Amino acid sequence: MKFARFLVALVVLALASSVATAGDPSPLQDFCVAINDPKDAVFVNGKFCMDPKLATAKDFSFSGLNIPRDTVNKVGSNVTLLNVDQIPGLNTLGISLARIDYAPNGGLNPPHTHPRGTEILVVVEGTLYVGFVTSNPDNRFISKVLYPGDVFVFPIGLIHFQLNIAKTPAVAFAGLSSQNPGTITIANAVFGSDPPISPDVLAKAFQLDSKIVSYLQKQFGGNNK
Incomplete structure (x- = not known):
């Protein structure tokens, strides 16, 4: 029984540690250049990765950020x-x-x-x-x-x-x-969602008249009439 409790506690601690360190995964190699072609590639964190030997400087650079x-x-x-x-x-x-x-x-x-x-x-x-x-x-x-x-x-x-x-x-x-x-831009997400959130929900949440909510939804791209 004591061993079982110890094992459960160990599992809980392991899970807690896993949650606490959640985020973008740490790479297990120098780099993993993303490509769209799955041929001869590995799928990592939402992207396919090219053979590291094929990577060039253009895969790590961008020009023009100085332009207004x-x-x-x-x-x-x-x-x-x-x-x-x-x-x-x-x-x-x-x-x-x-x-x-x-x-x-x-x-x-x-x-x-x-x-x-x-x-x-x-x-x-x-x-x-x-x-x-x-x-x-x-x-x-x-x-x-x-x-x-x-x-x-x-x-x-x-x-x-x-x-x-x-x-x-x-x-x-x-x-x-x-x-x-x-x-997530707050106004766009709340008043411009597709399909629109019910004006009744937003009117109560923001303590606004439903006509004002409908007006705001039109301003931000909602389809309520």
């Missing part, structure tokens, strides 16, 4: 994400990179989350007001104004944003702790 992006849109920002789809050599390495351009006077990277990665952001140009909200029940809002050279961390899964509060364009670069961190 167009920010003429509803929110006044443009995110250029470099994940495993843009740099195949990132496969299994657990990191990605983004350039974010912000229009003057209110360019916004709207509230969003990265379900699979923590973000560390460095401001290169401009002045950004940034922040994130902690999880329930506290929902504590942590924010700061950043200037060129300043760095800020957004913990994995938490809602966060960046707003350009200067009269000039702003640029920031962000590193993320996943080869494919994912992005």
Whole structure:
């Protein structure tokens, strides 16, 4: 009986350790360049991997991240994400990179989350007001104004944003702790889902009139009439 209990405890500890270390898997070789052709390839972490002997510098590089992006849109920002789809050599390495351009006077990277990665952001140009909200029940809002050279961390899964509060364009670069961190933009997900969430649900959740909910769904691409 004692041995059985010890064995159960050992299994529970092993499972707990497995959950605690969950995330992008650690590579068991130098690299695993992602390819789309399954012929003569191995499937690892959602991608097929080419023979390492066939890898070249182009599999690990990207050019043009110094070029300003167009920010003429509803929110006044443009995110250029470099994940495993843009740099195949990132496969299994657990990191990605983004350039974010912000229009003057209110360019916004709207509230969003990265379900699979923590973000560390460095401001290169401009002045950004940034922040994130902690999880329930506290929902504590942590924010700061950043200037060129300043760095800020957004913990994995938490809602966060960046707003350009200067009269000039702003640029920031962000590193993320996943080869494919994912992005859930809150307003788009809630009011622009396909098919749409019932207005009754959203009206009660946000304490809004159902007409306002229907209006917001139309603004974000929902199909409710």
